[in-house]
Amino acid sequence: MTLARHFAVALGVAVILLLLSLRLSPYRDYQMAEVAAYVTAVAGLTVLIGLSGQISIGNGAFMAIGGYASALVLIHLHWPLELVLLVSVVAAALAGALFGVAAARLRGPYLAGATLMLAVALPSIANQFPSLFGGDQGLTVAITPPAFLGATFPPTRWQAWVTCAGALITLILLANLSRSRVGRSWRAVRDDEVAAALSGLNVARLQILAFVVSAACAGLGGALLALVTGIVAPGAYTLTLSIALLTGAVLGGLGTLPGALWGSLVLVLVPTYLTNVGSSHGLSGAASSSVPIAAYGVVLIVVMLAFPAGIQGGLRRFFGPATAAPLTALRRRTPGSEHQEEGPI
Amino acid sequence: MKRRHRVNAVALAGVTAIAMVIAACSSSGSGKPSSSSTALTASAPGITASQILIGSHQPLTGVAAPGYDEIAPASDAYFQYVNAHGGIYGRKIVYKFLNDQYDPTITSTVVHQLVLQDNVYAVFDGLGTPTHLAVLQYLNSSKVPDVFVASGCTCWNNTSADPYTTGWQIDYVREGKILGNYIKQHFAGKKIGYFYQDDEFGMDGVKGLDDEIPQSQVVARESYNQAVTNVAPQVTALKAAGAQVVVSFSVPAFTALLKLNSLKLSFSPQLVVSNVGSDPITLGGLLESYAKQGGATVAGNQLTQGIITDGYQPSLGSTSNSWIQLYEKIHSTYLPKLPLDGNVAYGIGVAYTFVQAMFKAGRNPTRQDLMNAINGGLPQGPVVAPYAFSATNHAGVTGAYLAVVKNGALVQTGPVQVTDDSSGGAITTYSTTQPAAPASGIPSP
Numbered sequence: 001m002t003l004a005r006h007f008a009v010a011l012g013v014a015v016i017l018l019l020l021s022l023r024l025s026p027y028r029d030y031q032m033a034e035v036a037a038y039v040t041a042v043a044g045l046t047v048l049i050g051l052s053g054q055i056s057i058g059n060g061a062f063m064a065i066g067g068y069a070s071a072l073v074l075i076h077l078h079w080p081l082e083l084v085l086l087v088s089v090v091a092a093a094l095a096g097a098l099f100g101v102a103a104a105r106l107r108g109p110y111l112a113g114a115t116l117m118l119a120v121a122l123p124s125i126a127n128q129f130p131s132l133f134g135g136d137q138g139l140t141v142a143i144t145p146p147a148f149l150g151a152t153f154p155p156t157r158w159q160a161w162v163t164c165a166g167a168l169i170t171l172i173l174l175a176n177l178s179r180s181r182v183g184r185s186w187r188a189v190r191d192d193e194v195a196a197a198l199s200g201l202n203v204a205r206l207q208i209l210a211f212v213v214s215a216a217c218a219g220l221g222g223a224l225l226a227l228v229t230g231i232v233a234p235g236a237y238t239l240t241l242s243i244a245l246l247t248g249a250v251l252g253g254l255g256t257l258p259g260a261l262w263g264s265l266v267l268v269l270v271p272t273y274l275t276n277v278g279s280s281h282g283l284s285g286a287a288s289s290s291v292p293i294a295a296y297g298v299v300l301i302v303v304m305l306a307f308p309a310g311i312q313g314g315l316r317r318f319f320g321p322a323t324a325a326p327l328t329a330l331r332r333r334t335p336g337s338e339h340q341e342e343g344p345i
Numbered sequence: 346m347k348r349r350h351r352v353n354a355v356a357l358a359g360v361t362a363i364a365m366v367i368a369a370c371s372s373s374g375s376g377k378p379s380s381s382s383t384a385l386t387a388s389a390p391g392i393t394a395s396q397i398l399i400g401s402h403q404p405l406t407g408v409a410a411p412g413y414d415e416i417a418p419a420s421d422a423y424f425q426y427v428n429a430h431g432g433i434y435g436r437k438i439v440y441k442f443l444n445d446q447y448d449p450t451i452t453s454t455v456v457h458q459l460v461l462q463d464n465v466y467a468v469f470d471g472l473g474t475p476t477h478l479a480v481l482q483y484l485n486s487s488k489v490p491d492v493f494v495a496s497g498c499t500c501w502n503n504t505s506a507d508p509y510t511t512g513w514q515i516d517y518v519r520e521g522k523i524l525g526n527y528i529k530q531h532f533a534g535k536k537i538g539y540f541y542q543d544d545e546f547g548m549d550g551v552k553g554l555d556d557e558i559p560q561s562q563v564v565a566r567e568s569y570n571q572a573v574t575n576v577a578p579q580v581t582a583l584k585a586a587g588a589q590v591v592v593s594f595s596v597p598a599f600t601a602l603l604k605l606n607s608l609k610l611s612f613s614p615q616l617v618v619s620n621v622g623s624d625p626i627t628l629g630g631l632l633e634s635y636a637k638q639g640g641a642t643v644a645g646n647q648l649t650q651g652i653i654t655d656g657y658q659p660s661l662g663s664t665s666n667s668w669i670q671l672y673e674k675i676h677s678t679y680l681p682k683l684p685l686d687g688n689v690a691y692g693i694g695v696a697y698t699f700v701q702a703m704f705k706a707g708r709n710p711t712r713q714d715l716m717n718a719i720n721g722g723l724p725q726g727p728v729v730a731p732y733a734f735s736a737t738n739h740a741g742v743t744g745a746y747l748a749v750v751k752n753g754a755l756v757q758t759g760p761v762q763v764t765d766d767s768s769g770g771a772i773t774t775y776s777t778t779q780p781a782a783p784a785s786g787i788p789s790p
Contacts, residue, residue: 025461025462026461027457027458027461027462030454030457030461034454124570124572124573127543127544127570127572130543130544135543135544135545136474136475136543136544136545136570136571137474137475137478137500137544137545138449138475138478138479140478140479140481140482142482155486156457156461225450228453229449229450229453229454229479230453230479230480230482230483231449231450231453231478231479233449233475233478233479234475234572235447235448235449235450235475235476236448236449236450236479238448240448241450272454272458290406293406
């Protein structure tokens with residue numbers, strides 16, 4: 001029942017996105033593709049933090065793994081696009097499993113610190129093996145629209161289609177997962193590890209699984225972003241990216257999948273919009289280039305003060321049950337009642 | 346339980362804030378001759394009857410910004426000067442440069458914005474090797490002129506795959522050969538150490554050096570990564586190898602770190618530094634601020650004294666040179682707040698070259714007309730050696746002169762030498778005098 005509803009919603013969204021992509025200018029299509037790539041990665045992070053209660057400041061590193069994996073497969077093996085994306089998911093998931101084993105022993109700020117290290121250290125591996133990873137200038141990734149769409153088909157629209165499809169599939173899977181036994185177990189672990197363990201849940205295994213899921217999403221997000229921007233390079237996966245993902249998840253509303261969309265929209269659109277505002281109001285280059293960074297901070301502070309539960313939390317407060325319930329809502333409900341009470345995700 | 350969540354949320358907010366602070370801290374044609382009566386038309390994207398819109402990506406904030414953030418404003422200053430004196434066939438140049446923070450992902454975003462949304466005529470002087478590589482294919486497949494990239498990577502010279510991309514400054518291989526040739530002649534038998542950035546910039550430079558310097562003389566090869574500011578191990582290794590001359594293909598920040606670490610170890614080899622890492626004003630400022638952070642006071646000019654380097658524009662110290670006089674005029678009128686240093690000179694010089702190319706492209710140029718103008722070769726202008734531009738070569742300046750830093754300025758010590766980027770290609774002296782700057786400061790159509 002839940003599954004069918006999620007599919008129906010996703011199908012509806014897919015049709016809307018398709019129509020939108022046909023009407024938008026090539027540049028808006030490009031932005032749509034960027035947003036979709038970020039949504040994929042942020043959704044994985046919001047599930048990790050909101051559901052399993054673990055913090056990661058290192059998901060940018062998993063994006064790097066996905067990005068590099070897709071670039072290497074595209075360049076050396078020339079596999080079809082769907083296989084390339086699959087490889088990137090598997091590669092990032094494996095890395096997530098490895099790291100998750102270590103992470104399952106860490107809590108709170110210590111876990112954050114360990115993932116921070118991952119974000120800082122991993123991209124520089126590319127510099128250690130320049131012949132394989134292309135060193136500082138990285139590897140070029142190029143995709144062209146398939147021939148049947150015609151020679152004049154805008155490449156950015158194709159990018160938007162590919163990334164939106166990736167993001168939608170990710171969201172369906174995550175929505176189902178969070179409504180499943182696994183999702184409920186995660187929430188149990190998040191709320192009280194001891195109680196969860198007493199109920200027969202394998203806490204460490206569940207936490208590692210959450211890490212794997214989040215890393216797989218980040219890997220796909222990284223691969224999609226690489227397809228959009230056309231490059232994988234260490235400079236694209238700095239600590240700033242990892243922080244941006246976390247910011248997107250928190251801004252949108254931790255633990256809510258629509259929140260991942262709001263957060264990603266803020267991440268992609270606010271800097272572009274504000275740069276334009278800055279330069280069109282006659283600010284000098286240096287000043288207008290600082291405007292987005294300052295405004296980003298202001299947006300973060302305002303949202304956190306006004307909507308401590310993120311944008312999705314704020315929407316919920318204003319529009320009530322019409323909007324989706326956060327995945328975190330379980331703890332206020334009695335077991336077994338969630339199917340009637342929770343709205344569509 | 347509720348309480349614990351509150352603590353977690355606060356901890357999360359705290360960690361995010363700290364991490365943001367960390368992130369913030371680590372953040373810098375052969376145009377058809379047409380009579381002057383031809384009406385001005387909107388002949389290409391970005392060109393209207395009254396203006397020419399061009400775009401660029403530049404590191405205005407972030408790690409690469411110090412120094413490099415002066416380049417685009419300097420180019421813009423020259424464009425304002427041209428606009429104030431009749432423009433290009435009456436059209437004004439509008440230069441929109443966006444901040445990419447030296448992050449290739451952002452470069453891709455802002456260049457898509459410039460091309461798809463702003464409809465720029467051309468991308469001009471996009472700065473950086475890793476950043477610009479991110480948009481190389483995109484610009485060429487979109488057939489957008491991608492002229493005078495601000496990087497000496499030989500990767501911009503690939504006319505068959507990337508016919509719309511051209512370099513401008515002397516490439517690092519040529520520069521390495523010219524510096525290597527000087528070292529071979531003047532430091533025969535001495536022990537040579539290399540210090541270079543571990544990317545295309547450093548490796549192209551080393552390729553040029555190795556072409557000239559006998560391998561038996563090279564006692565150490567130490568590379569650094571831009572992300573790691575501790576270069577003490579490399580400097581220690583250079584000292585241990587007994588290097589008497591250290592050749593450095595480094596950005597200014599790392600030239601400064603090399604110098605300060607050498608001082609700390611009482612290691613004083615003769616420094617030979619590539620042009621991009623040796624601008625005395627930038628370098629002196631960095632040396633003073635780094636030393637201050639370490640609790641010491643140094644005089645920048647004293648520490649840069651005697652560094653051997655090369656230049657491909659007239660030295661800023663030669664105040665009687667017509668080009669430098671032009672630069673001073675533009676600097677004092679439009680850029681009074683910036684120092685007149687190598688970055689500003691770079692920005693003005695490359696902008697001058699663009700104006701040359703636009704005049705040559707004709708009154709109502711298409712995008713292809715601009716490429717045809719460059720492919721047909723450009724007159725020398727503000728640089729000391731001819732450009733390599735032709736239909737099959739998109740490298741920029743072909744030569745440079747040797748110089749030594751004295752009292753914070755470059756002093757030319759040898760003749761202009763030109764070479765190619767091939768291994769074994771001869772280095773010859775270029776004795777033709779550089780043409781003087783036009784009195785108007787604007788290239789003639």
